[in-house]
Amino acid sequence: MVPVTIQGVSFSYGATPVLDGVSLDIAAGELFFLLGASGCGKTTLLRLVAGFERPDAGVIRFGGADVTALPTERRNLGMVFQNYCLWPHLDVAGNVAFGLEMQRVGGSERAARVDAALAAVGLSGYGARKVGELSGGQQQRVALARAVVTRPQVLLLDEPLSNLDARLRQEMRGEIRRICKQSGTTAIYVTHDQAEALATADRLAVMVGGRVAQVGTPRECYARPVDAAVARFLGEANLLDRAAAIRLTGRANGELHCLRPEKIRLAGAGAPSVGVTGAPGVAAVLIDGAYQGDRAQWTVDASGLRLTVVEPDPPERKAGDAVTVVIAPDDLVVVQP
Amino acid sequence: MNRSLNRSWLAWTLFAAVALVLVIGVVVPVVTVAGVGLSPAWIGEVLRHPLQRAGLGNSFAIAVVTTLISLAIALPLALIGWRLRFRGQGVAEALLLAPLILPPFVGALGIFQLLGVHGVVNSAGAAFGLWLPGHGPDWLGDHRFAVVCVVEALHLYPFLWLALAAAAARLDPGLIEAAAASGASRLTILRRIILPLLKPGLFAGVTVIFVWSFTELGTPLMLGFDRVVPVQIFNGLTELNTNPQPFALVVVMLVVVAASYGLAQLIAGRQPDAVVVKGAARSAGRQVRGWQAVLAWTPYLLVTALAIAPHLMVLALACGRDWHGTLLPAGVTFDRFRDALAHPNVVPSISNSLFYAGLATLIALVIGFAVAWITARWKPRGAAALDALAMAPLAVPGLIMAFGFLAIGVWLSQQIPALKPWLDPFANPGPLLIFAYAIRRLPQVVRATHAGLAQSPPALEEAAAACGANAWTRLRRITLPLIAASLAAGAILCFSFSMLEVSDSLILAQKRDAWPVTKVLYDLSSVLGSGPAVACAFAVWTMAFLAASLCTAAVLTGRSLTGMLRE
Incomplete structure (x- = not known):
């Protein structure tokens, strides 16, 4: 269990810059997420931490030790790959035991630890199976067991759930969090799925265009995004400039604001002012929307401003309905453009 | 930083060594022939x-x-x-x-x-x-x-x-x-x-x-x-x-x-x-x-x-x-089959050919794996040129290559008498024959190995590195077992075709007790009397051997013979 420090790391593939001066401090035992759209450099950063690539500049430390130039096999890592990467010529137990062999853990201890690791991922008794006989979810569990069985000081997970179906994905992310917390290892988890990150991470870094845009807890990053890109990437966001903010709430705190759709309340037409906040209502027209069962996502036109609104337990509404949107001024979060 | 420098230095040394062998084996014979005859x-x-x-x-x-x-x-x-x-x-x-x-x-x-x-x-x-x-x-x-x-x-x-x-x-x-x-x-x-x-x-x-x-x-x-x-x-x-x-x-x-x-x-x-039709091409065929x-x-x-x-x-x-x-x-x-094996030239030629083809296969495997690794995994600048060089023996006629080797062998042993026992085809054609066979059949080994490497994702090796396996262990425990079937197929193709190689054998084997199988076949066929019949019996033996080894290769790779030859 060691902290991981990334300092001023830059990397480019040929002439294409991928990472530009990335710095992160990841605490010991933390489950830390790298979140971003494809091409933002998150996987490259993970590969640098793993040692598959060398940074052009910058330093990576595990604990106090500079590992920047250390080859992968000497970094004491565990890694879960997007395509699992189980070795097809070894059986399940052979895959899990490989890392222990490298650590020269022998005989009965090795067997016991392989069994324990398989039990931890719910695959007791699968040791003699061929890798090809397993389902996607089971392969994922073997990959996880293989990564943690060596008790690595850092666990790396590269989009580990992206090849699973939605249901299994939800089940596995709880599983991964449980195993990480049980082993107490420092884990770095790469994903483009913001729901996965918000639900699972201790802290996360949102990466945009090869830079870290924001680091924080899921709640901080969602509620207080630093800029428009982060706001848009983490869920839906209404971005309002100074004039729009004044028109909707009567005041503005900055040049650009993020307003989350679920912070907007809809009331019937003609309601001048609603709720304990005392904020004024603005007349609007419903343009269209999607009913999603427990909630609905509407698009409304509030005197020329298009807004996305999420309404829980929605009443029957249809396009063309006149409504009043009610916004508390404190819910407008100032963001950088 | 030191270590990564160290590694790339090693890799480039490998690249240079392979390139040197290929230049000696492919370019030099052609240039020599052209140079001498021009x-x-x-x-x-x-x-x-x-x-x-x-x-x-x-x-x-x-x-x-x-x-x-x-x-x-x-x-x-x-x-x-x-x-x-x-x-x-x-x-x-x-x-x-x-x-x-x-x-x-x-x-x-x-x-x-x-x-x-x-x-x-x-x-x-x-x-x-x-x-x-x-x-x-x-x-x-x-x-x-x-x-x-x-x-x-x-x-x-x-x-x-x-x-x-x-x-x-x-x-x-x-x-x-x-x-x-x-x-x-x-x-x-x-x-x-x-x-x-x-x-x-x-x-x-x-x-x-x-x-x-x-x-x-x-x-x-x-x-x-x-x-x-x-x-x-x-x-x-x-x-x-x-x-x-x-x-x-x-x-x-x-x-x-x-x-x-x-x-x-x-x-x-x-x-x-x-x-080019991508993905699922519709079948143009009509069922009859x-x-x-x-x-x-x-x-x-x-x-x-x-x-x-x-x-x-x-x-x-x-x-x-x-x-x-x-x-x-x-x-x-069926006496001829026995006679063939009893003929004084036949038995030595079989052991000669086994020895030449075996060593040639070993050399082709080492060079072929290095070329395939460089072109499929490392992909540095110049990898394409290396690949082209390794595949060139497919395009250069065997006769020209064989003649080039002969000329080099003769010339070198004239210039440096110490090399005569090793490189003069009239004194000892073995080393030249082995090298010529290896170069001649290199394309098959490179293609087979390259296909094997291309089919096993590099991430499988990275996963082993993440588990703490060093480069040598990764090669031994992950890469080689994964491509073992491809390597075996390449090796068997190389070995069996070397056993029946004609141009190099006829031209380079200039000493009777070093004759390989094909040279003896040629010699027997021109002997009057029972010669041709004995040659035929011997030829049947060699074809049976070829068929058996190709079937072995097919079984090893779990593929059809056709698929293997198509490669």
Whole structure:
């Protein structure tokens, strides 16, 4: 269990810059997420931490030790790959035991630890199976067991759930969090799925265009995004400039604001002012929307401003309905453009 | 930082070492031959001398006619296979590839019995009353040119068929349907749509066959057709020190080969991108059943029967007793198989060939794996050039390469007498033969290994690194086991084809007790009396060995023989 420090790391593939001066401090035992759209450099950063690539500049430390130039096999890592990467010529137990062999853990201890690791991922008794006989979810569990069985000081997970179906994905992310917390290892988890990150991470870094845009807890990053890109990437966001903010709430705190759709309340037409906040209502027209069962996502036109609104337990509404949107001024979060 | 520098230094050392071996094995022989023979006086003399002019003309004519016959065989078969689907098509197509594993050199032994004045064909003709017994046409005397062309075409058509079938498989059926919808007749579609689209595959195959038949030594040599360039070069070897003529002939040959490649490139041009169908291509085939399927099978069986007839003849000759002027032998005997193994030259030649081919395979595996790793995994600048260099032995005729090795060996042992026991083919042809075999069969090993590496994702090795395995352990525990089947297939192909290699063996093995199998076969076949029959029995042994090792390779890789040869 060691902290991981990334300092001023830059990397480019040929002439294409991928990472530009990335710095992160990841605490010991933390489950830390790298979140971003494809091409933002998150996987490259993970590969640098793993040692598959060398940074052009910058330093990576595990604990106090500079590992920047250390080859992968000497970094004491565990890694879960997007395509699992189980070795097809070894059986399940052979895959899990490989890392222990490298650590020269022998005989009965090795067997016991392989069994324990398989039990931890719910695959007791699968040791003699061929890798090809397993389902996607089971392969994922073997990959996880293989990564943690060596008790690595850092666990790396590269989009580990992206090849699973939605249901299994939800089940596995709880599983991964449980195993990480049980082993107490420092884990770095790469994903483009913001729901996965918000639900699972201790802290996360949102990466945009090869830079870290924001680091924080899921709640901080969602509620207080630093800029428009982060706001848009983490869920839906209404971005309002100074004039729009004044028109909707009567005041503005900055040049650009993020307003989350679920912070907007809809009331019937003609309601001048609603709720304990005392904020004024603005007349609007419903343009269209999607009913999603427990909630609905509407698009409304509030005197020329298009807004996305999420309404829980929605009443029957249809396009063309006149409504009043009610916004508390404190819910407008100032963001950088 | 130090360590990564260290690693790239190691990798570049490997790159340099492999490149050096390839340059020595591929570039130097060709350059040497060109350099030694490139004298205007000698080349002028060769071009003026009536015998050599006749040889050049004959070689050129053989190449043209062989190519045309191959085309006449392969194009219809490729079109049938593309348009029709019938039961057992896979088997029919596998049969077509039989010539790839049957050395034409061996088949030539059977040709005499088949087409000799007192051979099977003439006996059959006499039986049907076409001519009096013993007075049939002298095929091998009067029609030797035609016989050489047909035998070579029956050996070489698979290359063209493979190229055409692959090109046809990439044709988008929609293009043909569009032409039909525009009102084009079948013949017009063939002429205006299909053939132009097949052009790149066609030229690739045609070039290979043209070059191969222009430089083929084994077939005309065995059939006694002396007035062609390769045989003239071979016969000139005995007076190499006094007569520069073979070198000049090789240069002329090299020029013709290079010009053929260049011309093909120029005419064929590039494959238009639109032709390539990505993903699930619709099958263009029409399912046929019953008598139509039988009809579809017929050309496949006919071509295969013609192609393997000489080899069946070799088998029959090995078993037949007193076979002269009759349709069938007087009796059956298996003594020849025993005699063959008891012949004083045979046993040493088997152990020689096993030794040469074994060592050559080992060398080809090491170099081939290094090349494949560099081109499939590391991919540095220059990887493509390295790959091209390793694949070049496919394009450079065996005769030219063999001649280059001979020239280097002779020259080096003259310059540095200490090297004479190792490099002079007249003193010890072993090292040269081993290296020549290895280089000759390197393309097969590189392709097989490259395919294996390309199929096993590099992330599997990264996963091992993440588990703490160092580079050597990753190679030993992950990479090599994963591609073991591919390596084994490449090794067996390399080994078995080295056992039956002709050009290098005939030219480089200049010392009797170092003769490999093929040289002994050639020698036996020219011994009067029982020689040819014993040679046939020996040839049957070698073909059985080849078949067994190819089947082993197929079993090891879990793939069909056809799939392996297609590679």
